[in-house]
Every structure is written in C-alpha cells, then in structure tokens.
Amino acid sequence: MTEELLGLPVPSVPAGDQGVAWLRAHVVRFSNGAEHARRRALTTRLIENVQVTSLDELATALGLPGSLDDIAAIAPCYQPHEAVTAEADAAVERLAGGHDELTAARIGLLVQAWAATHAFAERLRTSDPSPPVPITRRASQDGVVEVRLDAHPFGHGPHACPGRDVATRIAKNLAFRALHHQDGPFVLPNAWDHASAVALHASGFPAVGTTSLGVAAAHGLEDGAGLAGAETVRLARMLAGLPFPVTADLESGFGAAPEEVAELVAGLGVAGVNLEDGRPHGLAAPREQAELIRAVKDRAPGVFLNARVDTHWLGLALDETEERARRYVDAGADGIFVAGLTEPRDIERLAALAPLNVLAQARTPQQLGDLGVKRISTGSLLFRAALRQAVATAVQVRDGAEPPAAFGYAEVQDLSRGTRSAAG
Template sequence: MSPGPARDKAERFRALHQERAPGDPLVLPGPWDAASARVLEAAGFPALATPSAAIAASLGYADGATPADEMFAAVARITRAVDVPVSADVEAGYGLGARELVERLLEAGAVGCNLEDSEGGVLKDPHEHAGYLAEVREAAAGRLFVNARVDTFVHGDGDVGRAVERAASYVAAGADCVYPILAPVDVLPLLRAGIPGPLNVLAGPDGDGPAPAVLGGLGATRITFGPALQRRAGDALREIAGGLPA
C-alpha cells in the first residue's frame, strides 16, 4: 500500500478513537481468519483488531509460538477480505527492528498494531521499550496506530502506580493508545485518571464480565476481546460435532 492510502486508512482508524462519549467505547472484535473477518464486517463493526492467540490457535500453534511469517500472512488474508480498517496484534514484535516491523505490517495491510511490553513472561525495561515504540512511531510516519500493551497485571506485581508509569512513558514515546491487559475492573478509574490518551480494555463477550458500555463509563476508550470469540466459535463447533454421527 502506498504511503498516502495507508496514512488515510490509519487516520480513519485513529478518528474512531477520538472524542468517545463515556459509555460509548469503540468495540473492536477480533477475527482469526478471512471468514470470521467478513462475518464481523457484515455485522456492522467499523474496524477490527486481530488477536494473536486466536490466530495462533487457527494455525495450530500455542499462544506466542506462531512464526512471524505465518502471523503476517494471516493478517494479510484478513485485511484482503474486508474493507474496514484492521489492526494487528504482533505480540512483542518478533525481534524485528522498528523499520522492518512497520514495513511488514504495512505490506500486510494493517492500519495499527498491538505491541507487548513483556517477552517470555518477563516485563521489558520500560525505558528501552518506550524507545522502541518511538522508533516504530517514527518509521510509521502516521501510517500505523500504535497500541502499547502494558503487562503489569499479567507478568508484573499488579501495582497500579507502576502500570500508570509504564503507560505514561509509552504515550510520551508516541503510542496512540495503551492496553493494561487484565487490569481489574475496579482500578480502571485510577488508570483513566493517570493515563493520557485512549485506553484499551479487555472484555468478555455475551455477559462474561461488565458490558462494554459499563467499561466505557469506567474509562475505557476501546474494547477488545482477545481470543474469546474464536474460543466461543470452537465451543459451538464442538456442540454441533457432538450431535453428528461418528
């Protein structure tokens, strides 16, 4: 994709995050292949966000074990299948330098990315990670929306102040949004008060936890579901399969 159209599509995606009213977060369901992406687009969602764990499962890998080439190829199949903007979860960046990561995301047709601040279950140095995010932002030149995942509640001690510090440093480095994954619902107002810019919150579909509107009222700018939709689809398939003659 040439720089102009890529930047235009990224700006379209970025605009969806701006001036969200409390209780009206941007809901970004996660496709794991072209077919699921088309279903979600047809349902009326204005943009999508791939979950790496769901794509891994669809390709036969454990979460975190998908080779980079296969992940980017899967993202490309999804972006080709739909007209809405698609952001891609690229885990910790697969060890790629910022410029190469940006090039591969753009080649795959993505308008944004998730980048984790842990690797192998260990939190990265926040200053080094902020530097990497700044390099990604510079290389993207406005063509990607960068969602910086904060793993304090997954691999750290769950300290809210530390999560806010890490998130604020990523925003200062140029991240468009931060994602304190698995943050307890009761700390969302504290995170919202301490973190400038959009806040991504993980939710469960179909009543698994607070509804998106409730999370929006607590400070969420956007809602994602991780691999929950793919797992729910797997449950439905198992139920259907259980009723078929073997």
C-alpha cells in the first residue's frame, strides 16, 4: 500500500522565477514525469562519486562552498506546505546565480541534505529507530495524501532518496561528534570483531570503538608495536558498514606518512579515529604529532579525531600532557584521550581544553561527568573479560559444572544479520 502511494505523482508546485518559489519549481523533488526524469539524472550525477565526511565538504563538492548558513535558512521553507520567509527568499537569491536548473539541483541537494541529515544524526545519537523524514506527500484522486515512511526511511520508487550513502556517512559523523557535546559523558564500549560490535550496539550503546589490544591479540600480534595495521584497517572497513557510528583505534598510524594516514582515514568510512603520540619506541615530538593531526583533519574534517596523549601514563608531568593536548587541539583534534588519568584536579584541567576521554576506571560515569569528562572508554577491558569468561566456561565444561549463561546460537546469527536487540 505504501509502495503504491509512493508511486503516485508528487503534488505539483506553481511556477516561480525568484526565491524559494523558483527553487521549488526547478528541483527534482517537486517534479513529475519527463521533467522529473531529467532532473533526477542531473541530480544523481552531481553526487555520484562524492566522498565527503561533512555537510561543509558536500557544499564545496557541489560548488557552493560556505553556503550552509543560507541552506539552513531555506530548509524550513522548502516544502510547498511551509511558509516562506524573506530571509529564505534572500538566501536562495544569493545562491541562485543565473537561475538555471543545474544550480537549482545543487541548492536542492544541500537543502534535502541539511534537514534530513541532522534529523537522522539525532536519531542515531539517541538510538531512536523512527524515520528521520516521517511523512511525505502525494497527489491522489482525493487530493494530497500524507504517506508514512516508517517502512521506507529513504523513500521508495521514482522519488527515493539518491543521497542515502552520503547521508548515512555524514549523519554517523554528526551523531558521533554530538555524543561528545552532551551534558554528561557517554560510555564507548570497545569491540574487537563484528559480533562484539553489533552485540554492544544492540544492547543500547549508540556508538562503538575498537580496542587495539583486542584486534592485535586476536591475530597473535603484540599491541602498540604498529604490527596490526592490516587487521585494524580490515576490521574498521567492515564495521564502517554498520548502521551506527564506529571509531577505530589506529594507534599512531602504523608508521605511514601523514598524507597516507589522512587518505586512509578519509576512505575508511568510520565516524572517528584515535591517533596516539606514543610510538613503538618512545614518543613522537609534539610538532610531528600535530602535523599528523592537521593532515588528517584537512583531508577528513567530518571524522572525529581523538588525540591520545601518552605522556601521562609514561609518567611525565601533567604540564607536558597539557601542553601537548593544547597543541593537538590547535592542530584540529576534536577531543583528547589521556589514559591512566585519575586525579580529579588533573581531569578538570584537561577537560577544560576539549572533550576529554578517559578509561573506565576508579570512578562512576556520574563522578567522571561531574569532573567534565565527555567520553568514557572501556579500552581493552571487554576483550580481556570475554577471554577470561571463555576460558572459565571451558574449564566448567571440562569439570562437569553447569556452564554460565551465553548468547544463544540463533541470537548471534540474528545479531550478525543486524536484526535484533540483545538488550531483552
């Protein structure tokens, strides 16, 4: 029934030669028939090979750099049933150039992207499964009907969203970033494979990280020695396809040059990365690490870069850690991660610089939140706990004891297909 309704024409819009009225009259979204087909081809081509990590980059890729304030003014007035403000008309005119169809397509793409992607990001952040665009409209014999999009969040039929892949990547990036700017901290569990990542997300964690110890140890490699690059990248690529934000621990970039690390981060598809200034044999110079951070942020600005500062757990003074953290934030880091940080005064000092990430130890999330912490990682804890539990279970079986509760076979199968919640 929904599919049939979505196959009906969209309600027509009146002709217009200025402002929002012009935009509506020239975009694919409010067109039918041959006009729709032509504009659809034009619009789809514009985003065909676009690989971006943020809406800003999308605006640049579409030839409208710096236009997002104007787009934000237009978005609430775009739909034909919405009132048009003078501000929105003026914004369209600033962007419209020669009022040609190609420019309308560019503006239309950004307007579609703006509202829907923010709504999508908010749902990802809050684990809300409802469709970001709840309803659309079609012209039926009985007039304009509203069609619910619960079963088709990206639409269906001739007007289905052509921006799904771009939108999903940007929305995951936005959601992950927003998690670091909430009142309280969020707990980021760290997975080591596909099954652990989906099980954690299904249990109510909006985002999942990776643990370098877990990934390295699962492959018989030493952690922190830059040896598990290929395994980490393979896992990150696999997890990037999941429908929630994932952040990958890339250690210090596995010995690659800054431009190579930047290219890798841009192509991985993950919403965040951790980059540490520890090196297999010592510490990077602050300038060297700042250059790496700048290169990555220039190439992939939408990816949340968490700069791990290793001076603290190597026993150096807090001043050195603070100085490094400041330099990394100046270079573009979105957050800082200081492992082993437990002193309240130290935590408060570093939390003043940028969203601060610490390991889950010593204090409750509430207590860490009161000190200003924004992200609490489990690090390698879950991997180590799972390992111990697996060994304990094997011993119980061998000794004839009742083994502990475990996920059911079908439950794991379902999780792999991403179809079910592990919370219940």
